[in-house]
Amino acid sequence: MLFLVSLISFLSSSISPVASSPKTSLTIDIQNIRSQKGSVYIALFKPDSGFPEGNPVEGKKADIKGSNAQTTFSIEPGEYAVAVFHDENGNGILDKRIFGMPKEPYGFSNNFRPRLSAPKFKDCQFSVGTSGRTISIKLE
Template sequence: MLRHPTSLFILLLLATVLAASKPLVQQAPLQIQILNIEKNNGKVVVEIYNTKAEWLKKPFRRVTLAPDENIKKALFAVPYGKYAVSIYQDTNGNGELGMNFLQIPKEPIGFGNNYKPFGEPRFESALIDYGPAAQPVAIKLYSVF
């Protein structure tokens, strides 16, 4: 039996270190499959948002993909939750979604749930659920005109 306070402290410290060193179950990343990409034209920008206040202003995470295939997959290492998804193909390579004078996108776009807005896109309509049983989300790019 341990009677010395230092020995007890060392034993508790060792038990804590061993408990903390257990391998953690690896969480699968949020997977978004982008369909209908114009191959070899600009770049594809995939953005996810976790708050309505930042929707289409400041993404929570962003991934830029080369359009070397008609179908690409974006992976995000994020906590489980709900995320609004916005995707566009920057065909002219200027780093932003091209819009006409009426603020209608001139480049291919896509949103979570394959939502096609009439007017300004709504955060709630583009939300997807990401949890332990989540499957890859497929979003098809489309052109407004």
């Protein structure tokens, strides 16, 4: 019995609350917006989250200002990829042509331009350190 009490005492004293990781900022500047109509949607992905059409860790809708839009995420340092599209007609989805080609302007981190299929996470991957980061994405 004394062993059990000692074990419980040891476990309760050695378990500390899990500290949340420090947050940093990721600013995304979207460029080459050709129309003032609609909004720009930004999806932030971590590895193994189904990039670019899976479940982003966070998403935002940004207002257009001139030919640019900008938003900032508060995130943990790490590896990320971003997918962006300009919802010109305001229906909340990326409209596509036959064979799945986008009708509306889109872009990816690293300004990766896919040829015949959607990009892979590693094509668009970038690191965000503790001091934060700003990236630019040019819509196509």
